[in-house]
Amino acid sequence: MAGFIIRKGEDENDVMLAELTNTTIAIGDLVFRPAGLRNWQKATTAAAIKVFQLKGVALEAIATAADSTIKIRLVNPLQLWEVESANNSNVTHNGQRQILTDENTVNNTGTDSASSTAIVVQVNGVGAVADKKLLVRFGESTGFDPDATA
Numbered sequence: 001m002a003g004f005i006i007r008k009g010e011d012e013n014d015v016m017l018a019e020l021t022n023t024t025i026a027i028g029d030l031v032f033r034p035a036g037l038r039n040w041q042k043a044t045t046a047a048a049i050k051v052f053q054l055k056g057v058a059l060e061a062i063a064t065a066a067d068s069t070i071k072i073r074l075v076n077p078l079q080l081w082e083v084e085s086a087n088n089s090n091v092t093h094n095g096q097r098q099i100l101t102d103e104n105t106v107n108n109t110g111t112d113s114a115s116s117t118a119i120v121v122q123v124n125g126v127g128a129v130a131d132k133k134l135l136v137r138f139g140e141s142t143g144f145d146p147d148a149t150a
Contacts, residue, residue: 002026002028002084002104002105003026003027003028003029003030003057003058003083003084003103003104004028004029004030004057004075004081004082004083004104005028005081005082005083006057006073006079006080006081007080007081007082007135008079008080009076009078009079009080010073010079014073014074014075014076014079015059015071015072015073015074016056016071016072016074017069017070017071017072018031018033018040018056018069018070018071018072019038019039019040019067019068019069020039020040020041020042020062020067020068020069020070021039021040021041021067022065022066022067023041023042023062023065024062024063024064024065025042025058025060025061025062025068025070026058026061026104027058027059027060027061028057028058028104029042029043029057029058029103029104030042030043030049030055030056030057030058030100030103030104031043031055031056031057031058031072031103032048032049032053032054032055032056033053033054033143034053035052035053035143035144035145039067040056040072042103043055043100043102043103044102044103045100045102046099046100046101046107046115046117047117049100049117049119050116050117050119050145051116051117051118051119051139051140051141052116052140052141052142052143052144052145052146053141053143054074054141054142054143055074055075055119055138055141056072056073056074056075057072057073057075057081058070058071058072059071059072059073075138075141076138076140076141077137077138077139077140078137079137079138080123080135080136080137081120081135081136081137081138082126082133082134082135082136083104083105083106083120083133083134083136084104084105084106084132084133084134085105085106085107085108085132085133085134086101086105086106086107086108086109086132087107087108087109087110087132088129088130088132089108089125089126089127089129089131089132089133089134090108090110090125090129091124091125092110093108093110093122094122094123094124095112095121095122096108096110096111096112096113096121096122097112097113097114097115097118097120097121097139098113098118098119098120098121098122098136099113099115099117099118099119100117100119100120106120106122106134106136108122108134118139119138119139120136120137120138120139121136121137121139122134122135122136123135123136123137
């Protein structure tokens with residue numbers, strides 16, 4: 001199964017219903033709520049999502065692109081998630097901030113990213129390096145843009 005799988009910190013209080021805008025979703029896809037908008041969106045590229053935005057992982061699938069409500073698990077820094085990586089896992093990348101490739105893959109380039117789109121920190125690899133799987137933690141998500149002006 002592709003996508004984010006919770007490995008530690010599972011809490012039913014983190015589960016909620018989210019309204020999505022015209023998209024298909026697989027279980028494990030990352031979704032986020034853009035600042036100032038009501039509906040959640042699939043995190044299709046690194047450019048689409050920032051560290052401060054509220055994020056969740058889909059617990060249900062939507063097969064047809066339509067406005068829908070699905071169950072998600074909100075992410076927080078205390079949880080530990082398993083996810084696929086774009087490159088072989090490498091323990092020398094542990095502690096590095098990383099961006100997404102798409103809604104279910106982390107782009108582990110081997111360089112710590114200071115970008116506002118670096119939403120996870122690699123904790124460790126999972127399995128053989130060629131399995132391309134990582135354990136990650138998400139950064140703090142307040143939902144408030146720190147660069148917004150009044």
